[in-house]
Amino acid sequence: xxxxxxxxxxxxLAYALAIGLLIGLERGWDARAEQEGERTAGVxxxxxxxxxxxxxxxxxxxxxxxxxxxALGLSFxxxxxxxxxxxxxxxxxxxxxxxxxxxxxxxxxxxxALAVVGNEVAAAAGAVATTILLAAKGLLHExxxxxxxxxxxxxxxxxxxxxxxxxxxxxxxxxxWGAVNPHELWLMTVLIAAVSFSGxxxxxxxxxxxxxxxxxxxxxxxxxxxxxxxxxRLAAENPKDVGVLAAGALFANAIMGxxxxxxxxxxxxxxxxxxxxxxxxxxxxYLLAGGFLMWRGxxxxxxxxxxxxxxxxxxxxxxxxxxxxxxxxMVLSKILxxxxxxxxxxxxxxxxxxxDVDAISLSMARHGEQEVGWTAAAFxxxxxxxxxxxxxxxxxxxxxxxxxxxxxxxxxxxxLGAGVGALVLIPTPQGL
Numbered sequence: 001x002x003x004x005x006x007x008x009x010x011x012x013l014a015y016a017l018a019i020g021l022l023i024g025l026e027r028g029w030d031a032r033a034e035q036e037g038e039r040t041a042g043v044x045x046x047x048x049x050x051x052x053x054x055x056x057x058x059x060x061x062x063x064x065x066x067x068x069x070x071a072l073g074l075s076f077x078x079x080x081x082x083x084x085x086x087x088x089x090x091x092x093x094x095x096x097x098x099x100x101x102x103x104x105x106x107x108x109x110x111x112x113a114l115a116v117v118g119n120e121v122a123a124a125a126g127a128v129a130t131t132i133l134l135a136a137k138g139l140l141h142e143x144x145x146x147x148x149x150x151x152x153x154x155x156x157x158x159x160x161x162x163x164x165x166x167x168x169x170x171x172x173x174x175x176x177w178g179a180v181n182p183h184e185l186w187l188m189t190v191l192i193a194a195v196s197f198s199g200x201x202x203x204x205x206x207x208x209x210x211x212x213x214x215x216x217x218x219x220x221x222x223x224x225x226x227x228x229x230x231x232x233r234l235a236a237e238n239p240k241d242v243g244v245l246a247a248g249a250l251f252a253n254a255i256m257g258x259x260x261x262x263x264x265x266x267x268x269x270x271x272x273x274x275x276x277x278x279x280x281x282x283x284x285x286y287l288l289a290g291g292f293l294m295w296r297g298x299x300x301x302x303x304x305x306x307x308x309x310x311x312x313x314x315x316x317x318x319x320x321x322x323x324x325x326x327x328x329x330m331v332l333s334k335i336l337x338x339x340x341x342x343x344x345x346x347x348x349x350x351x352x353x354x355x356d357v358d359a360i361s362l363s364m365a366r367h368g369e370q371e372v373g374w375t376a377a378a379f380x381x382x383x384x385x386x387x388x389x390x391x392x393x394x395x396x397x398x399x400x401x402x403x404x405x406x407x408x409x410x411x412x413x414x415x416l417g418a419g420v421g422a423l424v425l426i427p428t429p430q431g432l
Contacts, residue, residue, distance in 0.1 A: 161190075170183060228395065244293070278419035
């Protein structure tokens with residue numbers, strides 16, 4: 001028989017009560033405008049429900065080998081049935097529909113029981129997740145209303161390919177150079193798509209009425225190159241706003257460094273930590289330069305409309321194209337680093353960085369340290385950032401004019417200088 005001491009049992013029951021009070025706090029706050037006696041269940045009711053679940057969990061433990069588990073299951077069914085009847089009568093009275101209140105009560109009861117018979121920390125985490133979901137009702141409903149069929153379809157296809165196809169892909173190199181691992185390749189492709197989609201969702205929720213700064217930062221999560229091009233196009237059409245629009249482009253580039261760092265940290269945390277200082281340095285300088293230009297151009301006011309309207313980054317063809325690009329860069333990187341060492345990696349970074357930074361960065365994170373050493377791998381990533389930055393400056397100059405190009409060029413020189421300085425001057429973390 002599994003026994004708990006009095007102190008341990010009281011502690012677990014306290015966990016159960018706290019779980020119910022947490023869920024009940026959100027439920028009570030949501031119904032705070034209703035009069036006493038009109039609320040379905042608030043702080044006290046949810047607290048008592050979770051405590052009741054904990055008590056029945058304690059009873060089940062006492063008779064664990066004598067149908068205690070069956071008794072706990074039956075108590076949960078009876079509690080759920082009672083709550084369902086109560087909710088049915090309430091919906092009949094109010095002429096409304098909804099099962100959230102019943103589910104929340106049953107979760108409070110179940111999590112209270114889990115806190116006693118299982119892991120109390122896991123039960124507390126479940127209560128926090130439940131409370132967050134309940135509190136996010138308005139945000140989730142707004143997001144669903146804004147979701148288009150194309151976005152839903154692309155997301156579902158990507159989920160299917162990730163959770164059904166990914167587990168069956170071979171987790172080994174399939175080419176003669178040992179560069180292409182289908183499992184790792186698709187995992188990194190999904191990672192890039194997920195990071196880009198976070199920026200896309202942010203734009204959909206926040207919108208562009210909050211200003212060019214928000215548009216630039218959110219667009220930088222999806223594509224700093226596309227955002228820079230969009231700002232340059234607007235600068236050509238609105239020359240008097242070139243300062244503010246250049247700031248938007250700089251904000252997008254400020255996101256690029258931390259974005260690459262986040263991806264590298266997931267694939268290779270040690271390598272990401274070594275590049276943290278230069279990538280953050282680049283981002284901070286771009287952010288300060290954008291803030292300065294925004295401050296100077298604040299008189300132009302907030303712009304209406306949608307200055308950076310992009311395609312859905314989870315569009316399947318776009319995801320597959322990136323996967324193909326990543327595979328090609330990995331193969332070329334492996335061949336060049338094998339036969340030409342660090343000079344081959346540098347050449348590839350300068351060429352591939354014109355179009356994309358993520359592919360060569362992920363390639364270096366995966367096998368760059370073993371092939372050319374971490375210092376050369378780090379400089380390879382920075383060279384890709386340099387190449388990508390110069391290509392965006394040239395594009396902004398050509399599309400937005402000299403004023404746009406000069407602003408981006410000056411800020412980029414400062415940002416890249418800060419990145420190189422951080423790489424050289426800031427020591428490598430010990431133990432790496």
